[in-house]
Amino acid sequence: MTMPRRYLRTLLLSLALSFLALAPAHAVQPDEVLPDPALEARARAISAGLRCLVCQNQSIDDSDAPLARDLRLLVRERLKAGDSDQQIVDFVVARYGEFVLLKPRFLPHTLLLWFATPVVFAAALWLIWVAYRRRKAAGQSLAPLSTSEKRRLKRLLDEG
Amino acid sequence: MIAETGHYALILALGVAIVQMVLPLIGTRLRDPQLTAIAVPAAQAEFVLIGIAFIALMTAYVTSDFSVANVWQNSHAAKPLLYKISGVWGNHEGSMVLWVLILALFGAAVATFGTNLPRQLQANVLAVQGSIAVAFLLFIIITSNPFTRFDPAPFDGQGLNPVLQDPALAFHPPFLYAGYVGFSMAFSFAVAALIDGRIDAAWARWVRPWTLAAWMCLTLGIAMGSWWAYYELGWGGFWFWDPVENASFMPWLAGTALLHSALVMEKRDALKVWTILLAIITFSLSLMGTFLVRSGVLTSVHAFAVDPARGIFILAIMGVFIGGALTLFAWRAPLLGQGGLFAPISREGALVLNNLLLTTACAAVFVGTLYPLALEAVTGDKISVGPPFFNLTFVPLIVPLLIAVPFGPLLAWKRGDLAAAAQRLMAAACLALAAMVLLLAFNQRGPWLAPFGIGLGVWLIMGALTEIAYRVKLGQASVSEIWRRLGNLPRAAYGSALAHAGLGLAVIGIVATTAWRSEAILALKPGETAEIAGYTLSFKGVAPRQGPNYRERVALFEVTRNGQAVTELMPSKREFTVERSGTTEAGIHASWRGDLYTVLGDELNDGAYTIRLYFNPLVRLIWLGALVMFFGGAVSLSDRRLRVGAPKRAQAKAAAVPVAE
Numbered sequence: 001m002t003m004p005r006r007y008l009r010t011l012l013l014s015l016a017l018s019f020l021a022l023a024p025a026h027a028v029q030p031d032e033v034l035p036d037p038a039l040e041a042r043a044r045a046i047s048a049g050l051r052c053l054v055c056q057n058q059s060i061d062d063s064d065a066p067l068a069r070d071l072r073l074l075v076r077e078r079l080k081a082g083d084s085d086q087q088i089v090d091f092v093v094a095r096y097g098e099f100v101l102l103k104p105r106f107l108p109h110t111l112l113l114w115f116a117t118p119v120v121f122a123a124a125l126w127l128i129w130v131a132y133r134r135r136k137a138a139g140q141s142l143a144p145l146s147t148s149e150k151r152r153l154k155r156l157l158d159e160g
Numbered sequence: 161m162i163a164e165t166g167h168y169a170l171i172l173a174l175g176v177a178i179v180q181m182v183l184p185l186i187g188t189r190l191r192d193p194q195l196t197a198i199a200v201p202a203a204q205a206e207f208v209l210i211g212i213a214f215i216a217l218m219t220a221y222v223t224s225d226f227s228v229a230n231v232w233q234n235s236h237a238a239k240p241l242l243y244k245i246s247g248v249w250g251n252h253e254g255s256m257v258l259w260v261l262i263l264a265l266f267g268a269a270v271a272t273f274g275t276n277l278p279r280q281l282q283a284n285v286l287a288v289q290g291s292i293a294v295a296f297l298l299f300i301i302i303t304s305n306p307f308t309r310f311d312p313a314p315f316d317g318q319g320l321n322p323v324l325q326d327p328a329l330a331f332h333p334p335f336l337y338a339g340y341v342g343f344s345m346a347f348s349f350a351v352a353a354l355i356d357g358r359i360d361a362a363w364a365r366w367v368r369p370w371t372l373a374a375w376m377c378l379t380l381g382i383a384m385g386s387w388w389a390y391y392e393l394g395w396g397g398f399w400f401w402d403p404v405e406n407a408s409f410m411p412w413l414a415g416t417a418l419l420h421s422a423l424v425m426e427k428r429d430a431l432k433v434w435t436i437l438l439a440i441i442t443f444s445l446s447l448m449g450t451f452l453v454r455s456g457v458l459t460s461v462h463a464f465a466v467d468p469a470r471g472i473f474i475l476a477i478m479g480v481f482i483g484g485a486l487t488l489f490a491w492r493a494p495l496l497g498q499g500g501l502f503a504p505i506s507r508e509g510a511l512v513l514n515n516l517l518l519t520t521a522c523a524a525v526f527v528g529t530l531y532p533l534a535l536e537a538v539t540g541d542k543i544s545v546g547p548p549f550f551n552l553t554f555v556p557l558i559v560p561l562l563i564a565v566p567f568g569p570l571l572a573w574k575r576g577d578l579a580a581a582a583q584r585l586m587a588a589a590c591l592a593l594a595a596m597v598l599l600l601a602f603n604q605r606g607p608w609l610a611p612f613g614i615g616l617g618v619w620l621i622m623g624a625l626t627e628i629a630y631r632v633k634l635g636q637a638s639v640s641e642i643w644r645r646l647g648n649l650p651r652a653a654y655g656s657a658l659a660h661a662g663l664g665l666a667v668i669g670i671v672a673t674t675a676w677r678s679e680a681i682l683a684l685k686p687g688e689t690a691e692i693a694g695y696t697l698s699f700k701g702v703a704p705r706q707g708p709n710y711r712e713r714v715a716l717f718e719v720t721r722n723g724q725a726v727t728e729l730m731p732s733k734r735e736f737t738v739e740r741s742g743t744t745e746a747g748i749h750a751s752w753r754g755d756l757y758t759v760l761g762d763e764l765n766d767g768a769y770t771i772r773l774y775f776n777p778l779v780r781l782i783w784l785g786a787l788v789m790f791f792g793g794a795v796s797l798s799d800r801r802l803r804v805g806a807p808k809r810a811q812a813k814a815a816a817v818p819v820a821e
Binding site: 028029030031033048049051056057058059062097098099100101102103104109110112113114116117120121124125128132135 | 397400401402403501504512516519520523524527528531535539541542543544545546547548549552553557681682683761764770
């Protein structure tokens with residue numbers, strides 16, 4: 001068995017356990033940390049929203065892959081150069097594509113993604129409302145028994 | 161010989177499963193009691209046969225029989241016994257055998273203990289179970305045979321992925337599968353009811369214990385996975401919204417909704433059609449979880465396309481069962497009829513709200529998990545859907561649900577009094593508010609929403625206590641009367657209060673550790689010290705150590721707090737010789753305030769080591785909460801009214817109803 005296939009199998013096996021089996025993460029290295037705490041906090045926040053492209057669903061902030069490190073350094077370089085958070089994200093997306101964003105942008109091809117949940121919620125609410133109305137209309141009202149009904153009930157109970 | 165015995169038993173089991181699927185269905189149709197009765201021994205025989213296959217595979221693992229390809233691929237002679245055993249299900253083929261074993265176990269349990277079920281219902285349920293077994297046994301025998309042999313046999317195996325060699329992960333899959341497969345009971349009961357065209361409150365009473373047992377196992381399985389991720393992955397995260405996690409979380413959400421809607425059906429004979437649909441959905445999501453994980457489609461759409469045999473097979477199984485069940489549902493559900501009426505503000509109304517929010521939340525997870533796959537398959541565009549998406553869609557649905565939870569049990573069936581319930585919850589609300597205000601006052605850092613989250617957790621726990629207090633008339637009755645009432649409360653009441661309180665604990669743990677965790681990333685040389693969250697850690701150095709099937713480098717930290725010695729922590733990096741890959745073992749000190757979490761990184765050029773220190777406040781409440789939820793389920797399950805055997809009265813009533821043809 002060749003090496004790449006062996007790795008592929010290991011990867012599939014990890015998945016096979018129906019729980020994520022990420023490689024142990026080392027993430028941010030001490031030499032990457034920026035001296036300015038405010039800038040570093042921004043770097044961490046931006047990193048948490050960027051996907052490590054070669055990993056299984058990890059942000060670059062959590063990943064120890066070399067590519068993730070490169071991206072973290074890139075983010076910090078741009079921060080030092082005075083870019084805004086948005087500029088940095090745009091820069092990374094321009095280079096690596098939309099796949100890098102853990103929060104997909106609001107675009108025509110993600111409309112369904114973003115609207116699906118509210119639509120399901122509204123539809124479910126509407127269904128509940130319709131079912132409730134139909135049942136009420138079916139005449140089975142929740143009103144308390146009328147006087148004549150009460151009398152009839154009493155009569156039936158007394159007989160039994 | 162042993163492997164061949166196992167293989168033979170699997171094929172026999174397939175034959176028995178076909179009998180179990182076909183004959184009882186014919187029997188119930190022709191009203192032939194003898195054909196119908198075959199369901200029971202068939203289900204038992206199927207369990208015995210799959211059990212033999214499973215034991216055969218396990219024997220091959222324990223004795224390290226590397227002539228069996230599956231053992232060679234996933235085991236090694238030097239591996240500790242526990243991981244030889246867990247290796248059985250630590251791979252595709254073996255885990256599918258475990259899957260059908262649990263399926264057969266549930267079937268055999270219904271056959272053996274369901275003696276007071278109406279014959280017809282029992283036979284139909286077992287027939288549906290049999291059909292699921294047929295599908296998955298075929299899948300194993302055709303695409304995933306675990307008993308394939310090598311000739312000549314290799315000298316030694318390739319070992320098991322080191323990250324899987326862990327006690328929590330050894331038992332994570334059996335619990336997860338017991339949960340997934342347990343929901344097949346609800347599914348089988350639902351389909352059997354649809355075949356019968358008849359359903360009543362007794363049905364819900366029979367389904368609930370199975371659903372509850374499955375839910376408990378799934379809760380524990382997910383918690384174990386999360387616990388493992390926390391200490392094994394080396395940075396203290398506990399939930400990642402990873403597709404594989406979501407695959408197990410969706411059936412949990414739907415199953416939780418099912419537990420609650422079955423309650424309405426049992427007590428009030430309402431929401432029948434919906435409960436049936438939810439039972440189908442819950443198991444469908446379990447099947448989908450199996451598909452997502454087994455087909456490799458998650459790694460990438462391309463991995464799936466490269467070796468599609470397995471994926472397409474499971475996709476076909478999914479299509480047949482989900483499509484078939486939904487078609488049957490569309491055809492027969494109108495027969496089931498409407499149930500009892502209720503006002504919007506009532507226990508039923510509260511449970512409808514629970515179902516609305518849980519299923520919508522489940523839909524949010526569903527869309528977030530599958531949309532990227534669908535988009536890539538259709539347009540080729542690749543997008544990522546990560547935690548920020550779920551925080552924006554899932555959380556807004558769950559927060560109102562958590563606020564509503566304590567109200568539910570305090571509302572009366574049919575027509576409730578919201579104002580009265582709110583009044584009873586005053587004390588709980590005051591405590592929750594006090595917690596919020598205190599935290600806001602002392603909250604120096606972290607998001608302003610965090611105190612609200614903690615308040616929510618307190619609200620849930622106090623709300624659960626309020627329910628018990630209300631039911632025993634605390635503050636109104638005499639002490640002896642309260643004692644008497646405490647003794648008389650049904651266990652199900654304690655169970656639900658415990659489960660809701662457990663949820664509160666988990667919420668507090670999640671919020672606290674997310675908002676207030678502290679972190680230090682350092683380059684430390686031996687002899688240097690570091691500080692975090694009031695602890696002082698003095699780094700003594702790194703030494704090598706030999707484990708059973710790995711070598712490791714262990715760092716030693718002496719931990720002090722206010723000058724007092726607390727503990728010694730030994731995070732390590734392991735290198736597994738056979739598998740040629742490594743794991744990071746965190747050194748963790750747990751206290752009531754939270755976990756001190758240390759990770760050893762690489763050696764740097766100047767003799768220093770990368771050291772990561774974290775303090776995760778109250779993080780253990782997450783898993784403690786899950787345990788309490790599990791325990792609540794167990795208490796509820798032990799309730800006499802919920803035992804597998806349903807009460808005689810219900811049986812008599814059910815038997816008296818003529819069967820709709």
